[in-house]
Amino acid sequence: MLNSQKIHKFHLNNKYIVLDINSGAVHLVDEVAYDVLDYYENKDLKEIISELSKKYSKNEIIEAHSEITKIKEDGLLFSENINMNNFNYNNENIVKALCLHVAHDCNLRCKYCFASQGDFKGERLLMPLEVGKKALEFIVNSSGNRKNLEVDFFGGEPLMNFEVVKDLVAYGRELEKNHNKRFRFTITTNGVLLDEDKMEFINENMDNIVLSLDGRKEVNDNMRTTVGGKGSYDIIVPKFIEMADKRGDKDYFVRGTFTSNNLDFTRDALEFYNLGFKKISIEPVVTDPKEEYAIKEEHLDTILNEYEEFSKEYIKIKKMDKDFTFFHFMIDLNQGPCLIKRATGCGAGSEYMAVTPEGDLYPCHQFVGNDDFKLGDIFNGVINSDIREKFKQSNVFSKEECKTCWARFYCSGGCHANAYNTNKDITKPYKIGCEMEKKRIECAISILANLEE
Numbered sequence: 406m407l408n409s410q411k412i413h414k415f416h417l418n419n420k421y422i423v424l425d426i427n428s429g430a431v432h433l434v435d436e437v438a439y440d441v442l443d444y445y446e447n448k449d450l451k452e453i454i455s456e457l458s459k460k461y462s463k464n465e466i467i468e469a470h471s472e473i474t475k476i477k478e479d480g481l482l483f484s485e486n487i488n489m490n491n492f493n494y495n496n497e498n499i500v501k502a503l504c505l506h507v508a509h510d511c512n513l514r515c516k517y518c519f520a521s522q523g524d525f526k527g528e529r530l531l532m533p534l535e536v537g538k539k540a541l542e543f544i545v546n547s548s549g550n551r552k553n554l555e556v557d558f559f560g561g562e563p564l565m566n567f568e569v570v571k572d573l574v575a576y577g578r579e580l581e582k583n584h585n586k587r588f589r590f591t592i593t594t595n596g597v598l599l600d601e602d603k604m605e606f607i608n609e610n611m612d613n614i615v616l617s618l619d620g621r622k623e624v625n626d627n628m629r630t631t632v633g634g635k636g637s638y639d640i641i642v643p644k645f646i647e648m649a650d651k652r653g654d655k656d657y658f659v660r661g662t663f664t665s666n667n668l669d670f671t672r673d674a675l676e677f678y679n680l681g682f683k684k685i686s687i688e689p690v691v692t693d694p695k696e697e698y699a700i701k702e703e704h705l706d707t708i709l710n711e712y713e714e715f716s717k718e719y720i721k722i723k724k725m726d727k728d729f730t731f732f733h734f735m736i737d738l739n740q741g742p743c744l745i746k747r748a749t750g751c752g753a754g755s756e757y758m759a760v761t762p763e764g765d766l767y768p769c770h771q772f773v774g775n776d777d778f779k780l781g782d783i784f785n786g787v788i789n790s791d792i793r794e795k796f797k798q799s800n801v802f803s804k805e806e807c808k809t810c811w812a813r814f815y816c817s818g819g820c821h822a823n824a825y826n827t828n829k830d831i832t833k834p835y836k837i838g839c840e841m842e843k844k845r846i847e848c849a850i851s852i853l854a855n856l857e858e
Contacts, residue, residue, distance in 0.1 A: 410426065410486065410809050410811075411425070411426055411427065411483045411484065411485075411486070412424060412425055412426060412442065412482065412483060412811075413426060413811035413812075414439060414442060415847050415851075416439070417713065417716070417847055417848065417851040418716060418717060418720060418848075418851040418852065418854070418855055419855070420433060420851050420854045420855065421433065421434050421435060421436055421438075421439040422434075422847075422850055422851060422854060423438075423439070423442060423482070424811065424850070425481055425482050425483070425484055426484075426811050426813075426814065427484045427485065427486055427487050427814075428480060428481055428482075428484040429738075429814060430481040430482065430484075431738050431850060432476065432481070432482070433854055434469075435469070437457075437461050437465050437466065437468075437469040438469040438472060438473060440457055440460070440461075441453055441457065441466060441469045441470055441473060442473065444456055444457075445470070445473055445483075446483060450466075450467065450470050453466060453470060454466050454467070492748070492800065492802050492803075494748075494749050494755070494797050494798075494800065495752070495755045495756055495797055497549055498547070498755070498787070498793070499547065499548060499549045499551055499756060500543070500544055500547035500548060500755075500756060500757075500758060501544075501548055501551050501553075501554055501555065501752070501756045501757070502544075502554065502555040502556070502557075502752070502756060502757040502758075503540060503543075503544050503554075503555070503556050503557070503757070503758060503759070503760055504557045504559050504757070504758070504759040504760070504769065504770045505532070505537065505540055505556055505557065505558055505559060505573070505759075505760050506532065506559050506560060506561065506759060506760060506761050506762055506770070506773065507531065507532040507537065507558050507559070507560065507561075507563045507566045507569055507570055507573075507762070508530075508531050508532065508560040508561035508562055508563050508564075508565045508566045508762070509528070509529060509530045509531075509560070509561050509761065509762050510529040510530065510531065510560070510561045510562065510565055511560060511561040511562040511565070511595070512562055512565065512595070512597050512598070512631070512632060513562070513595050513597065513629055513630065513631060513632070513637055514630050514631070514632055514634075515628055515629045515630070516627075516628050516630075516698065517628060517662060517664065517690045517692050517696070517698060530762040530763070531565065531566040531569070531762060532566060532569060532760075532761075532762040533569070533762070534569050534572050534573070536760075536762065536763065536764045536783070537569055537572075537573040537576075538573065538576050539764060539783045539784060540760045540764065540783045541556070541573060541576060541577050541580055541588075542580070542783075543760075543783040543786070544556070545580050545584050545586055547786070548586065552585060552586055552587055553586075553587050553589060554586055554587065554588050554589065555588075555589045555591070556573075556577070556588055556589070556590055556591070557590075557591040557592070557593060558570050558573075558590065558591070558592040558593070559592075559593050559759075559770055560593070562594065562595055562597070562598070563592055563593065563594060564592075564594050564597070564598035564599065564603060565598065567598070567603060570592070571606060574588075574590055574610045577590070589612045589613075590610060590611050590612055591611060591612060591613040591614065591615065592607060592611050592613075592614050592615070593614075593615040593617065593660075594614065594615070594616065594617065595617045595629070595637070595641065596616055596617070596618070596640075596641035596644045596645055596648070597631075597637065597640055597641060599641075599644040599645075599648060604647065604648055604651055605651075607648075608651050608652060608655065612655070612656060613655075613656040613657060613658070614648065614652070614656075614657045614658075615657070615658050615660050616641075616645045616648060616649070616657065616658070616659045616660065617629070617660055617661075618638075618641060618642065618645060618659050618660070618661055618677075619661045619662050619663075619667075619673065620661045620663070620667060620670065620672070620673025620674075620676055620677070620687070621672060621673055621676040622636070622638040622639075624666070624667045624673055625637065625638045625661075626638050627666060628662070628664065628666075628698070642680065645659060645680075645682070646680060646681055646682075649681065649682055649683075650681070656684070657684055658684045658685065658686050658732060659677050659682045659684065659685045659686070660685075660686045660687075660688065661673055661674075661677070661685070661686065661687040661688070662687065662688050662689075662690050663687050663688070663689055663690065664690045664698035664699070664700065665697070665698050665699060665700055665701070665704055666698050668704060668707050668708055668711060669711065670687050670711060670715070671711055671714055671715040671718060673687055674687055674715060674718075674731065675718065678722065678729060683726070683728045683729050683730060684730045684732075685730070685731055685732070686731065686732035686733065687731075687733075689708070689837075689838070689841055691820075691822075691823050691826060691827070691835065691838070700837060701837070702836075702837060705837060705840055705841075708841060708844075709840065709841070709844045712841070712844045712845055712848050713844070713848060715731075715848075716734065716848035716851060716852055719731060719734060719848075719852060720852055720855045720856065723852070723856055724856065733845040733848075733849070734845065734848060734849045734852055735849065736815075736846070736849035736850060736853060738850070738853065748800045748801045748802060748813075748814070748817060748818070749797075749799075749800045749817060749818070750800075750816070750817030750818055750819070750820075751769070751817070751820075751821075753768045753769040753772075753796060753821050753822075754768030754769070754778075754780070754792065754793055754795070754796025754797070754821070755793060755796050755797045757769060758780065759772070759773050760783060761773055763782075764782045764783045764784060765779055765781075765782050766779070766780040766781050766782055766783065766787065767779060767780060768780065768792070768796055768821065769821070769822060771820075771822030771826070772822060772825075778792060779792075780792055780793060795831065796821065796831065799818065799821060799831050799832050800817075800818055801813040801814065801817060801818045803832065804818050804832050804833070804834060806833065806834050806839070807834065810839070810843075811843075812839075812842060812843045812846055815842075815846045816839070816842045816843075816846070818834060819834040819835060819838055819839060819842065820835065820838065823835040823838050
Protein backbone atom coordinates (compact mmCIF):
# COMPACT_ATOMS: atom_id res chain seq x y z
CA MET A 406 0.00 0.00 0.00
CA LEU A 407 1.02 3.67 -0.27
CA ASN A 408 3.80 5.13 1.84
CA SER A 409 1.89 7.33 4.30
CA GLN A 410 5.02 9.28 5.21
CA LYS A 411 5.65 10.43 1.64
CA ILE A 412 2.23 11.03 0.09
CA HIS A 413 -1.30 11.65 1.27
CA LYS A 414 -4.32 11.13 -0.95
CA PHE A 415 -7.99 11.89 -0.47
CA HIS A 416 -11.24 12.27 -2.39
CA LEU A 417 -13.32 15.31 -1.54
CA ASN A 418 -15.71 17.62 -3.39
CA ASN A 419 -15.53 15.43 -6.50
CA LYS A 420 -11.74 15.69 -6.72
CA TYR A 421 -9.10 12.99 -6.42
CA ILE A 422 -6.16 14.71 -4.79
CA VAL A 423 -2.63 13.56 -4.02
CA LEU A 424 -0.26 15.55 -1.83
CA ASP A 425 3.48 14.94 -1.96
CA ILE A 426 4.36 15.68 1.64
CA ASN A 427 7.99 16.74 1.40
CA SER A 428 7.95 18.74 -1.85
CA GLY A 429 4.55 20.26 -1.13
CA ALA A 430 3.37 19.41 -4.66
CA VAL A 431 -0.38 18.82 -5.02
CA HIS A 432 -1.72 16.71 -7.89
CA LEU A 433 -5.24 16.36 -9.24
CA VAL A 434 -5.53 12.86 -10.67
CA ASP A 435 -8.20 10.66 -12.17
CA GLU A 436 -9.68 7.70 -10.35
CA VAL A 437 -7.39 5.21 -12.08
CA ALA A 438 -4.18 6.92 -10.97
CA TYR A 439 -5.69 7.43 -7.51
CA ASP A 440 -6.13 3.67 -7.15
CA VAL A 441 -2.81 2.76 -8.77
CA LEU A 442 -1.02 4.84 -6.14
CA ASP A 443 -2.17 2.40 -3.45
CA TYR A 444 0.16 -0.21 -4.95
CA TYR A 445 2.75 1.80 -6.87
CA GLU A 446 5.70 1.56 -4.48
CA ASN A 447 5.19 -2.03 -3.36
CA LYS A 448 4.08 -3.91 -6.46
CA ASP A 449 5.34 -4.07 -10.04
CA LEU A 450 3.15 -3.09 -12.98
CA LYS A 451 2.05 -6.66 -13.68
CA GLU A 452 0.88 -7.11 -10.10
CA ILE A 453 -0.95 -3.77 -10.16
CA ILE A 454 -2.78 -4.76 -13.34
CA SER A 455 -3.84 -7.96 -11.62
CA GLU A 456 -5.07 -6.08 -8.54
CA LEU A 457 -7.13 -3.56 -10.51
CA SER A 458 -8.16 -5.56 -13.60
CA LYS A 459 -11.76 -5.93 -12.44
CA LYS A 460 -12.18 -2.16 -12.26
CA TYR A 461 -10.05 -0.79 -15.14
CA SER A 462 -8.71 -1.89 -18.50
CA LYS A 463 -5.07 -2.87 -18.88
CA ASN A 464 -4.32 0.19 -21.02
CA GLU A 465 -5.88 2.54 -18.44
CA ILE A 466 -3.68 1.11 -15.69
CA ILE A 467 -0.53 1.23 -17.83
CA GLU A 468 -1.17 4.86 -18.79
CA ALA A 469 -1.79 5.90 -15.17
CA HIS A 470 1.34 4.04 -14.03
CA SER A 471 3.40 5.82 -16.68
CA GLU A 472 2.11 9.26 -15.63
CA ILE A 473 2.89 8.54 -11.96
CA THR A 474 6.41 7.41 -12.88
CA LYS A 475 7.07 10.64 -14.79
CA ILE A 476 5.88 12.81 -11.90
CA LYS A 477 8.04 10.80 -9.49
CA GLU A 478 11.09 11.23 -11.76
CA ASP A 479 10.46 14.99 -11.71
CA GLY A 480 10.80 14.90 -7.91
CA LEU A 481 7.17 15.80 -7.25
CA LEU A 482 5.88 12.48 -5.97
CA PHE A 483 7.28 10.13 -3.32
CA SER A 484 10.02 12.68 -2.72
CA GLU A 485 12.49 11.82 0.02
CA ASN A 486 12.05 12.90 3.61
CA ILE A 487 13.74 16.15 4.53
CA ASN A 488 16.76 15.68 6.78
CA MET A 489 16.87 18.46 9.36
CA ASN A 490 19.17 17.03 12.02
CA ASN A 491 20.89 20.41 12.33
CA PHE A 492 17.74 22.51 12.34
CA ASN A 493 18.57 26.10 13.27
CA TYR A 494 15.84 28.60 13.92
CA ASN A 495 16.15 32.26 14.86
CA ASN A 496 19.75 32.07 16.04
CA GLU A 497 19.84 35.85 16.49
CA ASN A 498 16.71 35.81 18.70
CA ILE A 499 14.91 38.33 16.52
CA VAL A 500 11.54 39.50 17.82
CA LYS A 501 9.18 40.60 15.06
CA ALA A 502 5.71 40.58 16.68
CA LEU A 503 4.13 41.53 20.00
CA CYS A 504 0.71 40.91 21.47
CA LEU A 505 0.28 44.03 23.57
CA HIS A 506 -2.14 43.46 26.46
CA VAL A 507 -3.26 47.04 26.89
CA ALA A 508 -6.18 45.93 29.09
CA HIS A 509 -6.44 43.09 31.57
CA ASP A 510 -10.09 43.90 31.99
CA CYS A 511 -13.20 43.29 29.93
CA ASN A 512 -16.80 44.43 29.68
CA LEU A 513 -18.06 40.98 28.64
CA ARG A 514 -18.04 37.73 30.58
CA CYS A 515 -17.60 35.05 27.92
CA LYS A 516 -17.99 31.60 29.46
CA TYR A 517 -15.07 30.00 27.61
CA CYS A 518 -12.60 32.89 28.00
CA PHE A 519 -9.05 31.56 28.46
CA ALA A 520 -8.20 34.96 29.95
CA SER A 521 -10.55 34.44 32.92
CA GLN A 522 -12.98 37.10 31.65
CA GLY A 523 -10.16 39.51 30.99
CA ASP A 524 -8.03 39.58 34.12
CA PHE A 525 -5.83 36.56 33.28
CA LYS A 526 -6.38 35.28 36.81
CA GLY A 527 -4.78 38.39 38.28
CA GLU A 528 -5.69 42.00 38.93
CA ARG A 529 -7.83 43.98 36.51
CA LEU A 530 -5.28 46.40 35.05
CA LEU A 531 -4.83 48.82 32.19
CA MET A 532 -1.42 49.20 30.59
CA PRO A 533 0.20 52.56 31.39
CA LEU A 534 1.43 54.54 28.39
CA GLU A 535 5.06 54.35 29.50
CA VAL A 536 4.92 50.55 29.63
CA GLY A 537 3.47 50.49 26.12
CA LYS A 538 6.22 52.78 24.86
CA LYS A 539 8.88 50.55 26.41
CA ALA A 540 7.26 47.57 24.68
CA LEU A 541 7.52 49.26 21.30
CA GLU A 542 11.12 50.19 22.03
CA PHE A 543 11.78 46.57 23.04
CA ILE A 544 10.57 45.18 19.72
CA VAL A 545 12.47 47.81 17.75
CA ASN A 546 15.67 47.02 19.63
CA SER A 547 15.11 43.26 19.34
CA SER A 548 14.20 43.17 15.65
CA GLY A 549 17.69 43.32 14.16
CA ASN A 550 17.59 44.19 10.46
CA ARG A 551 13.95 43.24 10.10
CA LYS A 552 11.95 46.24 8.90
CA ASN A 553 8.32 45.08 9.16
CA LEU A 554 7.05 44.59 12.72
CA GLU A 555 3.62 43.54 13.99
CA VAL A 556 1.78 44.69 17.10
CA ASP A 557 -1.67 43.47 18.11
CA PHE A 558 -3.54 45.55 20.68
CA PHE A 559 -5.20 42.91 22.82
CA GLY A 560 -6.97 42.30 26.09
CA GLY A 561 -9.27 41.72 27.83
CA GLU A 562 -10.88 44.47 25.83
CA PRO A 563 -8.38 46.99 24.39
CA LEU A 564 -11.02 49.64 23.71
CA MET A 565 -11.21 50.10 27.49
CA ASN A 566 -7.76 51.70 27.21
CA PHE A 567 -8.17 53.34 23.82
CA GLU A 568 -6.42 56.64 24.58
CA VAL A 569 -3.25 54.66 25.32
CA VAL A 570 -3.75 52.72 22.07
CA LYS A 571 -3.92 56.00 20.15
CA ASP A 572 -0.83 57.38 21.87
CA LEU A 573 1.09 54.16 21.19
CA VAL A 574 0.24 54.27 17.50
CA ALA A 575 1.58 57.82 17.38
CA TYR A 576 4.74 56.77 19.23
CA GLY A 577 5.16 53.86 16.88
CA ARG A 578 5.11 56.21 13.92
CA GLU A 579 7.91 58.23 15.53
CA LEU A 580 9.96 55.07 16.02
CA GLU A 581 9.41 54.11 12.40
CA LYS A 582 11.06 57.29 11.18
CA ASN A 583 13.98 57.10 13.57
CA HIS A 584 14.76 53.39 13.12
CA ASN A 585 13.68 52.61 9.54
CA LYS A 586 10.91 50.28 10.71
CA ARG A 587 7.31 49.78 9.68
CA PHE A 588 4.66 48.82 12.24
CA ARG A 589 1.64 46.81 11.18
CA PHE A 590 -0.95 47.46 13.88
CA THR A 591 -3.93 45.19 14.59
CA ILE A 592 -6.64 45.41 17.22
CA THR A 593 -8.92 42.67 18.57
CA THR A 594 -12.22 43.82 20.08
CA ASN A 595 -15.60 42.61 21.30
CA GLY A 596 -17.10 45.80 19.86
CA VAL A 597 -19.12 46.97 22.86
CA LEU A 598 -17.29 50.32 23.02
CA LEU A 599 -17.00 50.91 19.27
CA ASP A 600 -18.25 54.34 18.20
CA GLU A 601 -17.72 56.67 15.25
CA ASP A 602 -14.49 58.17 16.57
CA LYS A 603 -12.93 54.81 17.36
CA MET A 604 -13.98 53.38 13.99
CA GLU A 605 -12.41 56.33 12.20
CA PHE A 606 -9.13 56.00 14.08
CA ILE A 607 -8.99 52.23 13.58
CA ASN A 608 -9.65 52.54 9.86
CA GLU A 609 -6.91 55.12 9.46
CA ASN A 610 -4.29 53.37 11.58
CA MET A 611 -4.93 49.62 11.90
CA ASP A 612 -3.86 47.22 9.18
CA ASN A 613 -6.36 44.70 10.50
CA ILE A 614 -9.16 44.46 13.04
CA VAL A 615 -10.54 41.26 14.56
CA LEU A 616 -14.20 41.49 15.58
CA SER A 617 -15.33 38.87 18.10
CA LEU A 618 -18.80 37.46 17.42
CA ASP A 619 -19.60 33.79 17.92
CA GLY A 620 -22.37 33.31 15.37
CA ARG A 621 -26.14 33.43 15.25
CA LYS A 622 -27.87 35.27 18.07
CA GLU A 623 -28.73 32.27 20.27
CA VAL A 624 -25.19 30.90 20.00
CA ASN A 625 -23.48 34.21 20.71
CA ASP A 626 -25.75 35.21 23.58
CA ASN A 627 -25.36 31.85 25.28
CA MET A 628 -21.58 32.28 25.54
CA ARG A 629 -20.83 36.01 25.26
CA THR A 630 -22.74 37.91 27.92
CA THR A 631 -22.41 41.35 29.43
CA VAL A 632 -21.32 41.89 33.04
CA GLY A 633 -25.03 41.95 33.88
CA GLY A 634 -25.59 38.56 32.27
CA LYS A 635 -27.41 39.73 29.15
CA GLY A 636 -26.61 38.72 25.59
CA SER A 637 -24.27 40.95 23.56
CA TYR A 638 -25.46 40.18 20.00
CA ASP A 639 -27.86 43.10 19.61
CA ILE A 640 -25.31 45.50 21.07
CA ILE A 641 -22.39 44.63 18.83
CA VAL A 642 -23.77 43.37 15.51
CA PRO A 643 -24.92 46.80 14.22
CA LYS A 644 -21.49 48.21 15.14
CA PHE A 645 -19.67 45.35 13.42
CA ILE A 646 -21.74 45.79 10.27
CA GLU A 647 -20.84 49.47 10.20
CA MET A 648 -17.20 48.72 10.97
CA ALA A 649 -16.88 46.15 8.19
CA ASP A 650 -18.57 48.49 5.74
CA LYS A 651 -16.21 51.33 6.64
CA ARG A 652 -13.15 49.08 6.19
CA GLY A 653 -13.68 49.00 2.45
CA ASP A 654 -10.84 46.96 0.99
CA LYS A 655 -8.83 46.97 4.24
CA ASP A 656 -8.42 43.77 6.21
CA TYR A 657 -10.76 42.65 8.95
CA PHE A 658 -12.01 39.35 10.30
CA VAL A 659 -15.16 38.48 12.18
CA ARG A 660 -14.01 35.76 14.55
CA GLY A 661 -16.35 33.24 16.11
CA THR A 662 -15.88 30.27 18.41
CA PHE A 663 -17.73 26.99 18.16
CA THR A 664 -18.30 24.71 21.12
CA SER A 665 -20.13 21.43 21.66
CA ASN A 666 -23.30 23.55 21.73
CA ASN A 667 -22.96 24.63 18.08
CA LEU A 668 -21.25 21.83 16.20
CA ASP A 669 -23.43 22.92 13.27
CA PHE A 670 -21.14 25.94 12.85
CA THR A 671 -21.87 26.12 9.12
CA ARG A 672 -25.06 27.90 10.16
CA ASP A 673 -22.98 30.48 12.03
CA ALA A 674 -20.66 31.00 9.07
CA LEU A 675 -23.64 31.53 6.77
CA GLU A 676 -25.14 33.89 9.34
CA PHE A 677 -21.97 35.99 9.13
CA TYR A 678 -22.13 36.02 5.34
CA ASN A 679 -25.82 36.95 5.30
CA LEU A 680 -25.05 39.86 7.62
CA GLY A 681 -22.60 41.11 4.99
CA PHE A 682 -19.33 39.94 6.53
CA LYS A 683 -16.95 38.69 3.84
CA LYS A 684 -13.93 37.76 5.98
CA ILE A 685 -14.66 35.30 8.74
CA SER A 686 -13.12 32.76 11.08
CA ILE A 687 -14.78 30.29 13.43
CA GLU A 688 -12.38 28.64 15.84
CA PRO A 689 -12.94 25.50 17.92
CA VAL A 690 -12.97 26.12 21.67
CA VAL A 691 -10.11 24.62 23.66
CA THR A 692 -10.99 24.29 27.31
CA ASP A 693 -11.12 21.94 30.28
CA PRO A 694 -12.80 18.71 29.09
CA LYS A 695 -15.00 18.88 32.19
CA GLU A 696 -16.79 21.97 30.85
CA GLU A 697 -20.20 21.18 29.38
CA TYR A 698 -19.36 23.09 26.20
CA ALA A 699 -15.97 21.40 25.69
CA ILE A 700 -15.15 19.65 22.42
CA LYS A 701 -14.34 15.99 23.01
CA GLU A 702 -13.22 13.08 20.88
CA GLU A 703 -16.79 11.87 20.67
CA HIS A 704 -17.63 15.05 18.73
CA LEU A 705 -14.92 14.61 16.12
CA ASP A 706 -16.88 12.73 13.48
CA THR A 707 -19.62 15.35 13.58
CA ILE A 708 -17.09 18.19 13.34
CA LEU A 709 -15.12 16.68 10.45
CA ASN A 710 -18.33 16.07 8.55
CA GLU A 711 -19.39 19.64 9.27
CA TYR A 712 -16.17 20.99 7.74
CA GLU A 713 -16.85 18.93 4.62
CA GLU A 714 -20.43 20.17 4.38
CA PHE A 715 -19.30 23.76 4.89
CA SER A 716 -16.67 23.34 2.16
CA LYS A 717 -19.44 22.42 -0.29
CA GLU A 718 -21.41 25.56 0.62
CA TYR A 719 -18.22 27.60 0.51
CA ILE A 720 -17.47 26.53 -3.06
CA LYS A 721 -20.96 27.57 -4.15
CA ILE A 722 -20.61 30.99 -2.54
CA LYS A 723 -17.04 31.58 -3.77
CA LYS A 724 -18.09 30.94 -7.36
CA MET A 725 -20.57 33.79 -7.00
CA ASP A 726 -18.63 36.01 -4.60
CA LYS A 727 -14.84 35.74 -4.74
CA ASP A 728 -14.47 38.13 -1.80
CA PHE A 729 -15.92 35.68 0.73
CA THR A 730 -13.08 34.27 2.84
CA PHE A 731 -13.01 31.68 5.61
CA PHE A 732 -9.67 31.81 7.42
CA HIS A 733 -9.21 28.04 7.73
CA PHE A 734 -9.94 27.47 4.06
CA MET A 735 -7.20 29.87 2.95
CA ILE A 736 -4.24 28.02 1.47
CA ASP A 737 -1.42 28.95 -0.92
CA LEU A 738 -0.15 26.05 -2.99
CA ASN A 739 2.03 28.11 -5.30
CA GLN A 740 4.41 29.93 -2.98
CA GLY A 741 4.10 28.83 0.61
CA PRO A 742 6.38 29.92 3.45
CA CYS A 743 9.98 28.77 3.69
CA LEU A 744 10.81 25.44 5.28
CA ILE A 745 11.75 26.99 8.64
CA LYS A 746 8.38 28.76 8.84
CA ARG A 747 6.57 25.59 7.77
CA ALA A 748 8.34 23.68 10.54
CA THR A 749 8.00 26.18 13.40
CA GLY A 750 4.68 27.92 12.83
CA CYS A 751 3.71 31.08 14.71
CA GLY A 752 7.08 31.68 16.36
CA ALA A 753 5.64 31.97 19.86
CA GLY A 754 8.28 32.32 22.55
CA SER A 755 10.91 33.33 20.02
CA GLU A 756 9.86 35.75 17.28
CA TYR A 757 6.49 36.47 18.86
CA MET A 758 5.75 37.38 22.49
CA ALA A 759 2.97 38.78 24.64
CA VAL A 760 3.38 41.79 26.94
CA THR A 761 1.27 42.24 30.09
CA PRO A 762 0.14 45.63 31.48
CA GLU A 763 3.09 45.46 33.90
CA GLY A 764 5.54 44.76 31.07
CA ASP A 765 6.13 41.04 31.66
CA LEU A 766 6.97 38.88 28.64
CA TYR A 767 5.31 35.54 27.87
CA PRO A 768 5.54 33.24 24.83
CA CYS A 769 2.04 34.21 23.68
CA HIS A 770 -1.25 35.56 25.02
CA GLN A 771 -2.43 32.09 26.08
CA PHE A 772 0.52 31.60 28.45
CA VAL A 773 0.05 34.94 30.22
CA GLY A 774 -0.44 34.44 33.95
CA ASN A 775 1.47 31.16 34.11
CA ASP A 776 4.71 32.07 35.85
CA ASP A 777 6.37 28.88 34.63
CA PHE A 778 6.45 30.51 31.20
CA LYS A 779 7.49 34.03 32.12
CA LEU A 780 10.35 34.94 29.78
CA GLY A 781 11.38 38.21 31.36
CA ASP A 782 10.14 41.77 30.88
CA ILE A 783 10.44 44.64 28.45
CA PHE A 784 12.79 46.53 30.78
CA ASN A 785 15.44 43.81 31.06
CA GLY A 786 14.63 41.64 28.05
CA VAL A 787 14.45 37.85 27.98
CA ILE A 788 15.95 36.46 31.17
CA ASN A 789 14.62 32.91 31.07
CA SER A 790 16.49 31.82 27.96
CA ASP A 791 15.76 28.15 28.70
CA ILE A 792 12.07 28.69 28.04
CA ARG A 793 12.85 30.55 24.83
CA GLU A 794 15.13 27.73 23.67
CA LYS A 795 12.46 25.15 24.42
CA PHE A 796 10.01 26.99 22.18
CA LYS A 797 12.65 27.42 19.47
CA GLN A 798 13.35 23.69 19.49
CA SER A 799 9.68 22.70 19.40
CA ASN A 800 9.03 21.98 15.72
CA VAL A 801 7.80 19.25 13.38
CA PHE A 802 11.23 17.62 13.35
CA SER A 803 11.38 17.29 17.14
CA LYS A 804 7.76 16.30 17.89
CA GLU A 805 7.31 12.54 17.64
CA GLU A 806 3.68 12.73 16.54
CA CYS A 807 4.56 15.21 13.78
CA LYS A 808 7.41 13.25 12.22
CA THR A 809 5.06 10.83 10.47
CA CYS A 810 2.06 13.14 9.97
CA TRP A 811 1.21 14.11 6.39
CA ALA A 812 0.03 17.57 7.46
CA ARG A 813 3.18 18.60 9.32
CA PHE A 814 4.32 21.24 6.82
CA TYR A 815 0.88 22.84 6.75
CA CYS A 816 0.04 23.01 10.46
CA SER A 817 3.67 23.47 11.59
CA GLY A 818 3.14 21.28 14.62
CA GLY A 819 0.02 22.98 15.91
CA CYS A 820 -0.53 25.46 18.72
CA HIS A 821 1.95 25.33 21.63
CA ALA A 822 -0.67 26.58 24.09
CA ASN A 823 -3.26 23.99 23.05
CA ALA A 824 -0.61 21.30 23.43
CA TYR A 825 0.34 22.48 26.90
CA ASN A 826 -3.22 23.05 28.09
CA THR A 827 -4.27 19.53 27.10
CA ASN A 828 -1.06 17.54 27.64
CA LYS A 829 1.07 19.78 29.91
CA ASP A 830 3.78 19.52 27.26
CA ILE A 831 4.31 21.94 24.36
CA THR A 832 5.94 19.17 22.33
CA LYS A 833 2.91 16.86 22.47
CA PRO A 834 0.25 18.13 20.04
CA TYR A 835 -3.42 18.48 20.91
CA LYS A 836 -4.89 15.39 19.25
CA ILE A 837 -8.40 16.70 18.62
CA GLY A 838 -6.93 19.89 17.15
CA CYS A 839 -4.70 17.83 14.84
CA GLU A 840 -7.65 15.93 13.41
CA MET A 841 -9.61 19.12 12.80
CA GLU A 842 -6.63 20.81 11.16
CA LYS A 843 -6.05 17.88 8.81
CA LYS A 844 -9.66 18.00 7.68
CA ARG A 845 -9.49 21.78 7.16
CA ILE A 846 -6.39 21.35 4.99
CA GLU A 847 -8.11 18.72 2.86
CA CYS A 848 -11.15 20.97 2.50
CA ALA A 849 -9.00 23.97 1.58
CA ILE A 850 -7.12 22.07 -1.14
CA SER A 851 -10.32 20.59 -2.59
CA ILE A 852 -11.92 24.04 -2.62
CA LEU A 853 -9.02 25.50 -4.53
CA ALA A 854 -9.16 22.62 -7.00
CA ASN A 855 -12.82 23.35 -7.67
CA LEU A 856 -12.36 27.10 -7.97
CA GLU A 857 -9.47 26.87 -10.42
CA GLU A 858 -11.31 24.70 -12.93
